[in-house]
Amino acid sequence: MTNPVHFEIKIPSNTGDGLAVQEQLILLMERFEYSMRDIFAMRLSLEESLTNAIRHGNKLSPDKQVEITCRIDHERMHVVILDEGDGFDPDDVPDPTLEEFIERPCGRGLMLMRAYLNTCEYSDGGRRLTMERERNSPLPILED
Amino acid sequence: MSKSDRRIDIEEISGVTVARLLEKKILDEANIEALGQELFSLVDKDGRKKIVLDFSLVEYLSSAALGKLITMHKKMATAKGKLVLCSIQKDIMDVFKITQLNKILTLCADLDEALTKF
Numbered sequence: 632m633t634n635p636v637h638f639e640i641k642i643p644s645n646t647g648d649g650l651a652v653q654e655q656l657i658l659l660m661e662r663f664e665y666s667m668r669d670i671f672a673m674r675l676s677l678e679e680s681l682t683n684a685i686r687h688g689n690k691l692s693p694d695k696q697v698e699i700t701c702r703i704d705h706e707r708m709h710v711v712i713l714d715e716g717d718g719f720d721p722d723d724v725p726d727p728t729l730e731e732f733i734e735r736p737c738g739r740g741l742m743l744m745r746a747y748l749n750t751c752e753y754s755d756g757g758r759r760l761t762m763e764r765e766r767n768s769p770l771p772i773l774e775d
Numbered sequence: 776m777s778k779s780d781r782r783i784d785i786e787e788i789s790g791v792t793v794a795r796l797l798e799k800k801i802l803d804e805a806n807i808e809a810l811g812q813e814l815f816s817l818v819d820k821d822g823r824k825k826i827v828l829d830f831s832l833v834e835y836l837s838s839a840a841l842g843k844l845i846t847m848h849k850k851m852a853t854a855k856g857k858l859v860l861c862s863i864q865k866d867i868m869d870v871f872k873i874t875q876l877n878k879i880l881t882l883c884a885d886l887d888e889a890l891t892k893f
Binding site: 671771 | 802803804805834835837838839841842843845846848849866869870872873874875876878879
């Protein structure tokens with residue numbers, strides 16, 4: 632059985648570096664033999680969260696970094712993403728499924744992460760996101 | 776644009792434009808922006824009004840990619856055209872259901888069904 636892995640990295644505020652980290656974390660999931668469903672969920676969540684931190688948090692500033700901490704074992708993958716932006720209130724993000732927002736081209740990332748993750752919690756004024764997906768989680772749960 | 780740079784493959788079937796998305800992962804910004812431009816040019820530049828987007832090769836997509844699909848859907852509606860999506864893998868279909876975009880976009884099981892929508 633593979634021993635738990637702890638991984639920490641700081642990246643500059645560009646989405647190319649975000650994508651490279653995402654690939655490293657997905658490789659870790661593959662090494663721990665997570666299912667394709669778990670990997671789909673985490674890849675989607677990592678893409679949304681890293682893009683949010685880099686683009687909306689740090690506003691692509693070359694003076695700011697994004698810190699990523701990951702802990703993975705056979706039961707779960709736990710990731711913390713910390714940006715250096717002004718933060719935000721997740722409660723201010725409107726429900727993108729409401730009639731008045733459904734045709735907006737943006738604003739669905741947070742909803743998707745909440746659907747796919749066992750833990751999706753913002754702290755530190757919205758600068759820190761803690762994400763966790765358990766192995767073989769039944770999420771997302773769809774109504775039909 | 777050379778063929779290898781393209782993100783969609785175009786085919787005409789009975790007056791309907793079938794655009795097959797060629798990328799497995801529609802995730803990173805540059806790719807999504809380029810895909811958006813290719814899709815939008817089908818309606819803005821070419822004036823096509825019957826379009827099927829074939830998702831059979833797509834394994835991942837992000838919310839930014841959903842944004843491009845919504846913009847495409849709105850452009851088609853403005854042009855009084857019709858946009859249909861087909862052959863969407865289960866994981867991707869879940870994304871459409873979670874975001875409830877299955878209520879505003881026309882989604883079909885396969886290309887044959889999609890072609891009956893025009």
